[in-house]
Amino acid sequence: MIAKHDVLVVGAGCAGMRAAIEAFDAGTDVAMISKIHPTRSHSGAAEGGINAALGNAADDSPEIHAYDTVKGSDYIGDQDAIELFAQEAPGDIYQLEHWGAVFSRRDDGKLAQRPFGAAGSPRTVFAADITGHVLIQVLWEQVCKRDIPVYDEFFAWQLVENDGRCQAVVCWDLLHGGLKTVGGKTVVLATGGAGRQYRVTTNAYACTGDGTAMALHLGLPLKDMEFMQFHPTTLYPTGILLTEGCRGEGAYLINKDGERFMKRYAPNALELASRDVVSRSEQTEIDQGRGIEGSVMLDMRHLGAERILDRLPGSRELSMVYAGIDPIYDPVPVRPGAHYHMGGVETDNDGATEMTGLYAAGECACVSIHGANRLGGNSLMETITFGRRAGRAAAEWALANTTVDVPESAERDAEAKLKELLDRTAGERPWKLREELGTSMLENFAVFRREEQMAKQIEIIEDLRERYPNVYVEDKGEVFNSDLTQAIELGNMLDTALCMLTAGLARKESRGAHARPHDYPTRDDENFLHHSITRWKDGGVELTKSDVRFTKWQPEERKY
Amino acid sequence: MKVAFKIWRYDSVSGERALREYEIDAPEEATLLDCLDIVKDKHDGSLAYRKSCRMMICGSCGMRMDGAAVLACKTRMYDIANEGRVPTISAMGNLPIVKDLVVDMDPFWAKFMAMKPWLQPGYDQPDDGREYRITQERMNVVHKEALCINCGCCVSECNAMESDPEFLGPQALAKGMRFVGDPRDGAKVERLEQYSQEHGIWDCTRCYFCNERCPKGVDPRDAIAKLGAEAIAHGIDRDMGAKHAKWFVRSAETTGWLREEELIPKTQGYVAAIKQLKFGISLAKHGKVRPIPFPHTAKDVGEARNLHKLVREQDRGGAMGHVQGEKALERLGHGHAIGGDLEEIYARPNAAPRPWLPEVEEKA
Numbered sequence: 001m002i003a004k005h006d007v008l009v010v011g012a013g014c015a016g017m018r019a020a021i022e023a024f025d026a027g028t029d030v031a032m033i034s035k036i037h038p039t040r041s042h043s044g045a046a047e048g049g050i051n052a053a054l055g056n057a058a059d060d061s062p063e064i065h066a067y068d069t070v071k072g073s074d075y076i077g078d079q080d081a082i083e084l085f086a087q088e089a090p091g092d093i094y095q096l097e098h099w100g101a102v103f104s105r106r107d108d109g110k111l112a113q114r115p116f117g118a119a120g121s122p123r124t125v126f127a128a129d130i131t132g133h134v135l136i137q138v139l140w141e142q143v144c145k146r147d148i149p150v151y152d153e154f155f156a157w158q159l160v161e162n163d164g165r166c167q168a169v170v171c172w173d174l175l176h177g178g179l180k181t182v183g184g185k186t187v188v189l190a191t192g193g194a195g196r197q198y199r200v201t202t203n204a205y206a207c208t209g210d211g212t213a214m215a216l217h218l219g220l221p222l223k224d225m226e227f228m229q230f231h232p233t234t235l236y237p238t239g240i241l242l243t244e245g246c247r248g249e250g251a252y253l254i255n256k257d258g259e260r261f262m263k264r265y266a267p268n269a270l271e272l273a274s275r276d277v278v279s280r281s282e283q284t285e286i287d288q289g290r291g292i293e294g295s296v297m298l299d300m301r302h303l304g305a306e307r308i309l310d311r312l313p314g315s316r317e318l319s320m321v322y323a324g325i326d327p328i329y330d331p332v333p334v335r336p337g338a339h340y341h342m343g344g345v346e347t348d349n350d351g352a353t354e355m356t357g358l359y360a361a362g363e364c365a366c367v368s369i370h371g372a373n374r375l376g377g378n379s380l381m382e383t384i385t386f387g388r389r390a391g392r393a394a395a396e397w398a399l400a401n402t403t404v405d406v407p408e409s410a411e412r413d414a415e416a417k418l419k420e421l422l423d424r425t426a427g428e429r430p431w432k433l434r435e436e437l438g439t440s441m442l443e444n445f446a447v448f449r450r451e452e453q454m455a456k457q458i459e460i461i462e463d464l465r466e467r468y469p470n471v472y473v474e475d476k477g478e479v480f481n482s483d484l485t486q487a488i489e490l491g492n493m494l495d496t497a498l499c500m501l502t503a504g505l506a507r508k509e510s511r512g513a514h515a516r517p518h519d520y521p522t523r524d525d526e527n528f529l530h531h532s533i534t535r536w537k538d539g540g541v542e543l544t545k546s547d548v549r550f551t552k553w554q555p556e557e558r559k560y
Numbered sequence: 561m562k563v564a565f566k567i568w569r570y571d572s573v574s575g576e577r578a579l580r581e582y583e584i585d586a587p588e589e590a591t592l593l594d595c596l597d598i599v600k601d602k603h604d605g606s607l608a609y610r611k612s613c614r615m616m617i618c619g620s621c622g623m624r625m626d627g628a629a630v631l632a633c634k635t636r637m638y639d640i641a642n643e644g645r646v647p648t649i650s651a652m653g654n655l656p657i658v659k660d661l662v663v664d665m666d667p668f669w670a671k672f673m674a675m676k677p678w679l680q681p682g683y684d685q686p687d688d689g690r691e692y693r694i695t696q697e698r699m700n701v702v703h704k705e706a707l708c709i710n711c712g713c714c715v716s717e718c719n720a721m722e723s724d725p726e727f728l729g730p731q732a733l734a735k736g737m738r739f740v741g742d743p744r745d746g747a748k749v750e751r752l753e754q755y756s757q758e759h760g761i762w763d764c765t766r767c768y769f770c771n772e773r774c775p776k777g778v779d780p781r782d783a784i785a786k787l788g789a790e791a792i793a794h795g796i797d798r799d800m801g802a803k804h805a806k807w808f809v810r811s812a813e814t815t816g817w818l819r820e821e822e823l824i825p826k827t828q829g830y831v832a833a834i835k836q837l838k839f840g841i842s843l844a845k846h847g848k849v850r851p852i853p854f855p856h857t858a859k860d861v862g863e864a865r866n867l868h869k870l871v872r873e874q875d876r877g878g879a880m881g882h883v884q885g886e887k888a889l890e891r892l893g894h895g896h897a898i899g900g901d902l903e904e905i906y907a908r909p910n911a912a913p914r915p916w917l918p919e920v921e922e923k924a
Binding site: 036037039040041042044045054093094097098099100102103104105106107108109110111112127130132133134137138141142144145175204205206237238240241252254256257258259260261263264267297299301302304305306308309314317318321322328329330331429431473474475476477478479480481482483 | 571572573589600601602604605606608609610611612613614615616617618619620634636658659660662664665672673677678679681685689690691692693694695696699702703706707708709710738739742744745897898899900902905906908911912913914915916917918920
């Protein structure tokens, strides 16, 4: 063990940094572990904004925010968590602003708020279309101010359990090589999503679900893994995100005839319906031959140059660099792409998992405030609010307990496993399996899902998992061996994908992001108004369910 | 498409350096980063480079192509491959190489930290606990600096840093400007004092390579100019560089003309000027300076004076003036205004159809 800390945060995006800052302010010795430098985190790629009912642009209240979120979740969001989230969000925004976040402003000097999908009021605070970047920067500044140590370019590989508590993380030191174990009285997972399971995704290469997989391998429950959100506007063909803020600012979605087709699917909300609704509508247009080369078009021409330059300069640049199109003059080809994982490590409202000393926050966690479908702008807010809560809870527990004890066997076992992987000189290269996974997930477990396709996908994943022990790493060096870490990431993605499919196959209904128009086209509250719980047991996935926590909203039909 | 390029490989353990050539098949939309991925996956798994977002926001993949810093994910290879060029890829400059295209960013972050890069709350904290009330126009002062993704491309190309490794450099100084220009920051004067010291604002050589190479339009050199303007506006002008800049402005305002003959006494002081007398006489002999008692006054100096008056009246001194100019330039592309009449845009050749709303029967 190279060091011990009170609180050890794994992952240094918005949730991780917010948790670390909170744990520091609570008086603990806190450190962060991250496989990439904190400012490289994918939170920084969030574009459109962050939701809090400030009421700056129109009447709004936490109550309406909570209701929109419950409805958006297709009624399997946990309502006590959602209420708490909506209540605490405004305070968190003011704090970020006081820390120096460079948000966009109104003429009266207050924070500007823009309309977002499925929101009853313009509620999304933003910084042009680089909101995530601005948040990452302000949080990093606050981390610098506190001089919180960062184990930078440490690849977290295994959580160490001892005495029924999570007490350490075994890492591969990317820059210098070697396994390094860092101890913590408490560990907070904030490792983000796993969109790289799909070939077309908005997610960064780093988004491989490492934290979720580590928790899974420790035997912890993962919740609602079948719900993967497909963002309606990802650039063709790369899957790079164009923010919902484009539609928030008034952009249209049109098919090849110029028809604003959303009128037929969501007559009131149109382009600003919930993301699952818009993605399904687009996919239907494309499937029925009204798209262009597998995409529809995002039309911003009528917004005018000034609004585009002021409010959406990043989206314009992305369109120009990656599609060669200037949205001031031409519409941009977009299609649904894997974007956000609603599921994750099951936690309570303070980020605590089933295991003592282990917490989780952000996309890798499932509280759940997003249920079956997340609203745009709610995930950045979740990273802050629940990052803070998890950091506080982890700090309080660490302050009340004193020891960190890591058995030597933990590191020894890891060394043996690593040696086995590095000693292998023949077999398959990881990229082959990664490509097969990405392509098949997109084909069989995307916007629309069918029984037989899901069953087939389970077979594909099982096959890939059987082949995985034969992958070999070409780079045998110690220094910056990303060939090794990419091989480990592949294993993580395969195991979590199996949980997603297992839960998906069993959910015989259509709810939120889980749409089965061919066999189970409607929501079935009688049989499926519950969370799916998957855990690792005897080398396979065990599926159970748990109750949704209701406070004041009963399920209703969801229309936009 | 076939893409060929060379990579400077480096092994820090053995100290070996080698230029290797690769030829690969890549899709037409491939970026340099995509091409490196193909090399790593299918040709040589030991190739080392950083990557993450592949959409110009994480700042991981700064490297050099034919000696100039780029983000690999922003660099499309189509034209390069078409022209049959075989570019050379190498690690960024001014930072120690760890392996292949990976550099040690520690010196970069040390300079970042030296700027005290966090908001030091000012005097007017809102007493209702809500947000500071600030107009967008005021926040625009730090608009470009806030775009910085810490990729290091500017540092890689910095000529001043090459000769003075302790120079704070374009990225750190741009970060400094991000706080100096923020009306919420209460440590503006302390910052300007600190940044004006040796290895700071005035040690920039104004080569503009940072502006040229920044992939995000931060324009670090402009940020340094804004810091200089703010420092002078706050009376922090002991540095020769500050005095030099000040004299340019003063000279233009009073006579509409740069009075070079007074530049040395005003910048370096009269003692230094006397020491340079011989040089001055030599200049005078060649007709380079005019006799001091009779400065030449430009005919339309009134316009220059009015301009200065306007800046003062509208409180657009310091960085604000720079920002206003930038905002105006932003709306111009190659001398033409961007955008135009919507009907004309819809009527362009091969334009996508005009958007229309279908009629949908209301369901009861």
